[in-house]
Amino acid sequence: MSLDTRRTEPWLERLTPHEARQRLEHERNTRLTQLRAVDETGPDATEPLVSAQRDTIKRVLAEIEAAFTRVQDGSYGICGGCSTAIPVERLEILPYTRYCVPCLRDAA
16 A cells, blocks of 8 residues: 555554554654663764754654644544544654645645
């Protein structure tokens, strides 16, 4: 199934809250490990590339925390642009995403 298509089925395949939390926890742990590795780079930590990496990881961590909130309030897996279900395949790849592929493409 293409990640590009909007779902039109009467039933919507979604991750359970437990599955979503597991995926998000794994993603958060991975990013925290990356952040520790970047922080351990030593005196060159002020280098622009290292600083950009740190900023990107922190941004993704914030997105992950926002996704945990969406799981809690029941809006996880619903596109913030078109309000349709985000395909499970996309959530498996990028569990903290807020948008389906068409809406993300339209925003760019």
